[in-house]
Amino acid sequence: MVEVATRSVALRIKNGSNLVIKGLVFKHDASFHAAPRCAPLQLENCDDLLIEDCLFIENNNKGLYLGGTRNSNVVIRRSRFVRNGCIGLSAAGCVNLLLEDCQTNLNNWRGAAAGMYRGWPCGFKISRSSLVTVRRHQSVRNLATGGWVDLNNRDVCIEDSLFYGNFRGLHLEAGSGPFLVRRCQVIGNRQEPTIHEWRWAFGSGIVLTHVSDVLLQDNVIADNDLAQVGVRDDREVRVWLDADSGQRKEWHTERLRLVANTIIGSRLRPTLLHLPDESFDAGRFWKGFFAHSNTYVGEAGGKNFLIGATKPSTDGTCKDGERPQKARTIDFLEWLDYSGQDILSTYLPAHPCRLG
Numbered sequence: 001m002v003e004v005a006t007r008s009v010a011l012r013i014k015n016g017s018n019l020v021i022k023g024l025v026f027k028h029d030a031s032f033h034a035a036p037r038c039a040p041l042q043l044e045n046c047d048d049l050l051i052e053d054c055l056f057i058e059n060n061n062k063g064l065y066l067g068g069t070r071n072s073n074v075v076i077r078r079s080r081f082v083r084n085g086c087i088g089l090s091a092a093g094c095v096n097l098l099l100e101d102c103q104t105n106l107n108n109w110r111g112a113a114a115g116m117y118r119g120w121p122c123g124f125k126i127s128r129s130s131l132v133t134v135r136r137h138q139s140v141r142n143l144a145t146g147g148w149v150d151l152n153n154r155d156v157c158i159e160d161s162l163f164y165g166n167f168r169g170l171h172l173e174a175g176s177g178p179f180l181v182r183r184c185q186v187i188g189n190r191q192e193p194t195i196h197e198w199r200w201a202f203g204s205g206i207v208l209t210h211v212s213d214v215l216l217q218d219n220v221i222a223d224n225d226l227a228q229v230g231v232r233d234d235r236e237v238r239v240w241l242d243a244d245s246g247q248r249k250e251w252h253t254e255r256l257r258l259v260a261n262t263i264i265g266s267r268l269r270p271t272l273l274h275l276p277d278e279s280f281d282a283g284r285f286w287k288g289f290f291a292h293s294n295t296y297v298g299e300a301g302g303k304n305f306l307i308g309a310t311k312p313s314t315d316g317t318c319k320d321g322e323r324p325q326k327a328r329t330i331d332f333l334e335w336l337d338y339s340g341q342d343i344l345s346t347y348l349p350a351h352p353c354r355l356g
Contacts, residue, residue: 005030005060010040014068017047021054029059039090044068054079056088060110066091069244077101085110086121088142094129103138104146112143117167117192122148130154137161145171146189149179152240152249159183167192169224170206174238174251177213181206184219191225203230203274210238210251212288215259222264222297227274227306229263231256236281252281255288264297270304272296273335277308277328291341296332300349303329307338 008031013019021041029040038061043049045068056063056079063081066074072095081088081104088104091097104123111121121144126132128151139146139162146166149156150173157180163169169189172179189204205224208214209232221228231253238251253276263272276285298304307328330338332347 008032008037008040008060009042012042012044013046014044015046016043016049019043019046019048020050020052022050022052023054025055025057026059026063027055027057029061031059031061038062039065041065042067043071045070045093046074047072049074051076052078056081057083059084061085062087062090063107064089064091066094069093070095072096074098075100079103080105081124082106083109087123087125089124090127091125091129092127094126094132096131097126097129098133098135099124099137100133100135101137103140105138105140105142107142108144115193117144122146122171123166124148125150126153126156127151128153129156132156134158135160139163139166139169141165143167144192145169147171148173150174152176152242154178156180157182161185162187164188165190168204168207171209172207172211172214173209174240175211176249176251177211179211179214180217181215181219182217186219186221186228187223189224201226202232203227205229208232208253208256210235210253212252212254214255215257216261217257217259219261220264221261223266223269225269227271228265229258229272230274231276231285233276233280233308236284252284254281254284256285256290258291258294260293262295262297265299265302265304267299270298270302271306272298272304274306275308280308286339289339289341291339292344294342294345296345296347297350298332298347301331302349303331303334305330305332305335305338 005028026040031037042065063084075098077100083106088107108121123139123142123146125148145168146163147170153175161184163186169186186205205221205228207230240249
């Protein structure tokens with residue numbers, strides 16, 4: 001006998017307030033990709049919401065969907081979002097969101113079966129939200145990005161969290177910030193098996209796309225494909241029209257600060273930083289870049305810093321504002337000279353065998 005899910009959306013609440021959902025299991029939902037039917041638990045335009053000790057497992061698409069135009073004062077604590085077909089947790093339009101002691105693991109099995117690792121699939125995705133805290137979170141072995149903070153987010157803090165073994169660890173995209181990532185471990189994340197677009201081959205640890213005011217502090221970032229920290233460098237600006245307000249927003253990648261991180265390359269994955277060159281976006285990125293008191297680990301004399309390095313497409317052409325680049329790899333001393341930063345930082349040479 002085979003059990004087949006046929007029904008979708010076990011519980012949908014719209015315009016609710018003072019809600020408490022505790023100790024429930026949401027399993028085997030048959031929802032499709034998009035709202036109004038996309039998860040067993042759908043909450044829209046809710047205020048003062050508490051979700052604790054719940055399990056969202058083996059659903060066809062998402063585990064939990066928080067949507068609508070505004071959800072305020074949302075706390076999700078000690079809940080697990082595992083083995084869902086696409087996304088573990090999707091939260092949009094939230095003000096004052098706390099995600100604490102939760103797990104988003106092993107998601108996107110359905111997307112992976114079709115070779116879809118990017119676009120929507122991820123462990124958790126946060127969009128159009130402000131005053132967001134992700135604390136002591138685990139995002140492990142998702143067949144997509146572990147954590148994706150994408151599109152018009154402000155005042156985001158991710159702390160004391162683990163991103164391990166995903167197809168990309170943590171992706172910050174399209175927002176004015178500020179973003180703070182501190183005391184996190186971002187380790188052993190991989191590039192998806194099929195790279196459909198060369199422009200995405202810029203990092204698999206912590207990756208940045210058109211975000212500003214980003215502080216990475218006291219993190220351990222190690223053994224990730226392509227680069228431990230990577231910045232997309234083929235398109236200088238992201239333009240977005242807010243459908244609600246009608247406002248036009250432009251985002252650049254600028255004001256990145258790296259402070260007191262331990263960044264470790266491995267023998268097969270040696271690149272520590274992958275950053276744009278000085279000509280990118282008229283030098284805007286480098287005018288606000290700051291690095292201080294970091295510890296880098298790699299092979300002795302290794303050229304582990306990659307500058308201006310996005311591969312051109314196979315036919316040598318560029319589309320959608322992309323631009324061909326010439327990669328340049330430099331060692332730590334050359335990095336100090338090139339960046340004018342990291343003066344009080346350290347490069348620790350390790351034997352190749354110890355790098356793994």
